[in-house]
Amino acid sequence: MLGLAAARTIVAEALDHARSLDLPPMTVAVLDAGGHLVTFVREDGSSLYREAIARGKAMGALGMGTGSRTLQARAAAHPEFINAVTVLAGGALVPVPGGVLIRSDDAGRLVGAVGVSGHLPDADEACAVAGIVAAGLSADTGAGS
Amino acid sequence: MLGLAAARTIVAEALDHARSLDLPPMTVAVLDAGGHLVTFVREDGSSLYREAIARGKAMGALGMGTGSRTLQARAAAHPEFINAVTVLAGGALVPVPGGVLIRSDDAGRLVGAVGVSGHLPDADEACAVAGIVAAGLSADTGAGS
Amino acid sequence: MLGLAAARTIVAEALDHARSLDLPPMTVAVLDAGGHLVTFVREDGSSLYREAIARGKAMGALGMGTGSRTLQARAAAHPEFINAVTVLAGGALVPVPGGVLIRSDDAGRLVGAVGVSGHLPDADEACAVAGIVAAGLSADTGAGS
Amino acid sequence: MLGLAAARTIVAEALDHARSLDLPPMTVAVLDAGGHLVTFVREDGSSLYREAIARGKAMGALGMGTGSRTLQARAAAHPEFINAVTVLAGGALVPVPGGVLIRSDDAGRLVGAVGVSGHLPDADEACAVAGIVAAGLSADTGAGS
Numbered sequence: 001m002l003g004l005a006a007a008r009t010i011v012a013e014a015l016d017h018a019r020s021l022d023l024p025p026m027t028v029a030v031l032d033a034g035g036h037l038v039t040f041v042r043e044d045g046s047s048l049y050r051e052a053i054a055r056g057k058a059m060g061a062l063g064m065g066t067g068s069r070t071l072q073a074r075a076a077a078h079p080e081f082i083n084a085v086t087v088l089a090g091g092a093l094v095p096v097p098g099g100v101l102i103r104s105d106d107a108g109r110l111v112g113a114v115g116v117s118g119h120l121p122d123a124d125e126a127c128a129v130a131g132i133v134a135a136g137l138s139a140d141t142g143a144g145s
Numbered sequence: 146m147l148g149l150a151a152a153r154t155i156v157a158e159a160l161d162h163a164r165s166l167d168l169p170p171m172t173v174a175v176l177d178a179g180g181h182l183v184t185f186v187r188e189d190g191s192s193l194y195r196e197a198i199a200r201g202k203a204m205g206a207l208g209m210g211t212g213s214r215t216l217q218a219r220a221a222a223h224p225e226f227i228n229a230v231t232v233l234a235g236g237a238l239v240p241v242p243g244g245v246l247i248r249s250d251d252a253g254r255l256v257g258a259v260g261v262s263g264h265l266p267d268a269d270e271a272c273a274v275a276g277i278v279a280a281g282l283s284a285d286t287g288a289g290s
Numbered sequence: 291m292l293g294l295a296a297a298r299t300i301v302a303e304a305l306d307h308a309r310s311l312d313l314p315p316m317t318v319a320v321l322d323a324g325g326h327l328v329t330f331v332r333e334d335g336s337s338l339y340r341e342a343i344a345r346g347k348a349m350g351a352l353g354m355g356t357g358s359r360t361l362q363a364r365a366a367a368h369p370e371f372i373n374a375v376t377v378l379a380g381g382a383l384v385p386v387p388g389g390v391l392i393r394s395d396d397a398g399r400l401v402g403a404v405g406v407s408g409h410l411p412d413a414d415e416a417c418a419v420a421g422i423v424a425a426g427l428s429a430d431t432g433a434g435s
Numbered sequence: 436m437l438g439l440a441a442a443r444t445i446v447a448e449a450l451d452h453a454r455s456l457d458l459p460p461m462t463v464a465v466l467d468a469g470g471h472l473v474t475f476v477r478e479d480g481s482s483l484y485r486e487a488i489a490r491g492k493a494m495g496a497l498g499m500g501t502g503s504r505t506l507q508a509r510a511a512a513h514p515e516f517i518n519a520v521t522v523l524a525g526g527a528l529v530p531v532p533g534g535v536l537i538r539s540d541d542a543g544r545l546v547g548a549v550g551v552s553g554h555l556p557d558a559d560e561a562c563a564v565a566g567i568v569a570a571g572l573s574a575d576t577g578a579g580s
Contacts, residue, residue: 003189034324035483037196040185044148051182065482080510081531083518088487088526192355193325197378220370228373236378241371293479327486330475334438341472 002030002102002112006135007038010102010114014131015041018118026118026127029054030102033112035062043118050117052091057099057124058115059092067142068099068115069125098124101140102132111137147175147247147257151280152183155247155259159276160186163263171263171272174199175247178257180207188263195262197236202244202269203260204237212287213244213260214270243269246285247277256282292320292392292402296425297328300392300404304421305331308408316408316417319344320392323402325352333408340407342381347389347414348405349382357432358389358405359415388414391430392422401427437465437537437547441570442473445537445549449566450476453553461553461562464489465537468547470497478553485552487526492534492559493550494527502577503534503550504560533559536575537567546572 007030018026025043027050032038042050057068064071064085075082075095086093098121102112114131116124125141132139152175163171170188172195177183187195202213209216209230220227220240231238243266247257259276261269270286277284297320308316315333317340322328332340347358354361354375365372365385376383388411392402404421406414415431422429442465453461460478462485467473477485492503499506499520510517510530521528533556537547549566551559560576567574 001189004186008186032324034193034322034326036187036193036324037185038187040182041149041153042181042183044146048179048181059483063482063484078531080507080514080517081529084491084521084526084529084531085484085488086526087521088491088529089484090526093484192353193349194353194375194379194383197353198375201374201378217370224370227370231374231377236374236376236380239371239374239378241368241374291479294476298476324483326477326483327475328477330472331439331443332471332473334436338469338471 002032002038004038006137009135010131011039011041013134014114014116014127015043017127017130021123023119023123026116027051027054028127028131029058029115031055031058031062031113033062033110035059038112046118053094053117054115056092056094056115057096057117058113060089060094061099061101061113061142063089063093067101067140068095069097070142071095072097097121097141098128100125100128100132103138103140105136105138108138147177147183149183151282154280155276156184156186158279159259159261159272160188162272162275166268168264168268171261172196172199173272173276174203174260176200176203176207176258176260178207178255180204183257191263198239198262199260201237201239201260202241202262203258205234205239206244206246206258206287208234208238212246212285213240214242215287216240217242242266242286243273245270245273245277248283248285250281250283253283292322292328294328296427299425300421301329301331303424304404304406304417305333307417307420311413313409313413316406317341317344318417318421319348319405321345321348321352321403321405323352323400325349328402336408343384343407344405346382346384346405347386347407348403350379350384351389351391351403351432353379353383357391357430358385359387360432361385362387387411387431388418390415390418390422393428393430395426395428398428437467437473439473441572444570445566446474446476448569449549449551449562450478452562452565456558458554458558461551462486462489463562463566464493464550466490466493466497466548468497468545470494473547481553488529488552489550491527491529491550492531492552493548495524495529496534496536496548496577498524498528502536502575503530504532505577506530507532532556532576533563535560535563535567538573538575540571540573543573
């Protein structure tokens with residue numbers, strides 16, 4: 001189980017990472033393994049779709065069982081498949097980096113996902129990873145899969 | 146404008162109030178004046194619809210321009226109207242106390258809304274009010290309107 | 291976690307119970323703690339809405355954190371609240387008995403829910419309880435809460 | 436008519452086939468000729484969108500009257516048509532192999548469809564076909580049409 005305490009650490013550290021890089025306003029959503037929102041922060045000045053994008057990255061990762069970086073590659077190779085799942089999911093699949101699976105550090109068990117939106121996808125993903133690692137958990141971006 | 150700093154204070158103080166009363170797990174959502182989520186916390190053990198309920202209380206308050214306590218009275222007096230709006234809004238109107246408008250302390254200008262769900266409606270509303278007041282803002286429950 | 295093996299036992303035993311009582315065709319859905327379908331059976335001759343009803347009983351129980359028997363009482367006392375949540379949930383809340391929370395037998399931890407539809411609500415619920423108990427788990431109908 | 440007994444055989448044999456090939460966790464949905472779910476199994480560890488994908492493959496096959504392998508070819512040749520139908524259907528058309536029509540062995544009459552998701556489309560389809568054949572029915576993948 002991903003508890004609120006760990007989820008809050010993830011958000012705080014992801015935002016600290018964003019501030020250390022002087023990124024624009026960021027939005028961070030943490031979902032549990034069932035895809036339900038645990039905690040959420042939208043920094044001042046974030047545009048209106050940032051919640052949906054951050055959640056869509058995280059939920060798409062949980063829905064497909066891989067970080068959203070992999071989904072970007074699949075969307076390029078098989079757009080008809082990723083398009084169909086995106087419609088099925090009511091849009092809750094955003095196939096660009098920034099949706100990262102959270103695994104327990106020991107057994108690699110899936111416990112949730114983080115979605116970050118606000119800057120370029122690589123930077124968004126770096127913030128998610130920084131948050132997860134700072135919470136003593138393992139970040140699975142989908143890279144290499 | 147309701148900034149993230151004030152929204153976080155509202156959440157922290159609402160949850161402190163819930164803990165001081167030994168309430169069950171609570172869920173708190175803070176929306177800005179446009180109805181967009183600023184920050185959100187779901188305590189461990191909250192059931193799955195708590196996000197939707199907390200947001201529905203807050204969004205219904207913004208949507209109708211009055212705290213959700215008033216909406217409960219209107220639903221009793223004019224169920225056909227409140228039912229119609231509830232369906233129009235896709236459910237984002239939950240007519241029980243716990244959705245509280247946030248007004249600036251000086252001019253009474255509307256800056257957002259808080260929705261709380263987890264216990265009985267009166268207790269949910271008391272948590273929302275405690276959070277808003279602790280942030281130096283004015284809570285409009287709809288009582289008396 | 292509610293695994294597939296336990297979920298299948300629940301379905302098999304719930305249907306055995308229905309057959310021992312000579313009930314009409316039954317539909318049984320087992321959801322995990324996140325509300326996702328694990329396994330499902332619709333007996334020959336079941337009418338077309340049975341899937342939606344069985345899932346709505348189970349999902350409503352998970353969404354509100356109590357068996358659907360309690361939700362029936364709440365719908366009677368506060369129809370405006372249960373109506374609003376039903377719309378919010380896209381209908382996935384059916385406030386009659388037959389949606390039963392599954393708890394681990396030792397710690398009472400929530401691991402999922404069963405929904406049964408096909409006959410009168412009390413009989414539907416009895417089938418769900420029979421299945422859960424046969425799987426060595428604890429059934430929480432919401433009675434007494 | 437596709438009865439529950441045959442549907443359960445299809446699921447059991449499809450999963451046996453998957454296990455014999457050491458595939459990752461699989462999800463199998465069996466729909467009747469009206470597109471209604473008869474039985475469903477999601478193996479432990481399946482990701483959250485597998486139900487929607489498996490059903491989308493099977494429902495798309497029924498909806499268009501051909502196995503989803505054909506729909507993949509049509510999506511390549513006429514993406515504007517398949518995209519439009521996918522949106523019409525709320526996503527319940529996933530144009531990759533793994534959605535297989537079930538026909539009666541003698542007259543070729545359509546009795547339902549199976550959808551499988553979990554691994555690469557060809558492997559998913561092979562599991563569906565193995566299940567249908569083991570149940571003494573005829574599998575129509577859409578290949579050659």
